[in-house]
Amino acid sequence: MTSTESPAVLEFLDATAVAGLVDAYLIGLDTAELDDDWARGLFTEDAAVVFPMSRHEGIRGMAEWHRASLAAFARTQHLHSPVVTDVRGNVAKLRANLVSTHVHHPGGDRPPLFVTGTGVSGEARRTDDGRWRLTLLEFTVIWLEGTPPGS
Template sequence: MNSVTATAEISTLLDRYLIGLDEEKLDDAWARALFSDDARVEFPMARHEGVEGLADWHRQALDAFARTQHLNSPAVVDLSGDGRAVLRANLVSTHVHHPDTPGDPLFVSGTLVHGAARRTERGWRLTELSFRLVWSTGTPPRPKGGDR
């Protein structure tokens, strides 16, 4: 596999992840198509380790909102040559609160996305995604628990 193809496949994993969040197609098949079994996803307020339960964890977090829209820059992907890669992208996330939520109707944030991927027998899979908040506006979600 050449580096252009690998880079495109890895970048597409991030795109499919974000589209899945917005389309609410979050099930175990979605998680396994994107992530390795030992994947870690980390947000400023919580993290999850392992593909087991990852879709449910995302669904619970997104229940705080009526809908979302995630707009990302193209991912910059660096291949290491040993079946591993790192990626970075910028992300603007718009979260629309449920009508009965007090405060601003929107919570919008700009984040830096860092990730890693590994070539597996099922193709490239994300092994790590982390989101570092750069800025936000509006009413943030209410905390719902802790790490897992």
């Protein structure tokens, strides 16, 4: 980036970086090794992730918390709309829609799939090293089909 880029270009680059964090987070849930490097590449030290039934605050234990949440399923697939961002300096608000398909482990008494339509909202912050990281992701279920784990 150079100082000759217009404010509109800089805002576009920031919005793209923030949206890319959401992309990496959701794809990661389905395919990545969720470890501390994964978490540090996405979240600030004080980040919070809020699911309808649980929440985690702080980067410490973030990867393990996600692994434990996903262990209830044999597989998952997360498909989302484009991420709408509102960048204001070093802080960005974000919003997207998400369809999450959760495949139950075989052999149970549940239907094979648990699917949710979810609203995602959150915030990101530019860190001291100039990188964007998520500070908050919050998921609100709009609709669901099938049986969630533990039901």
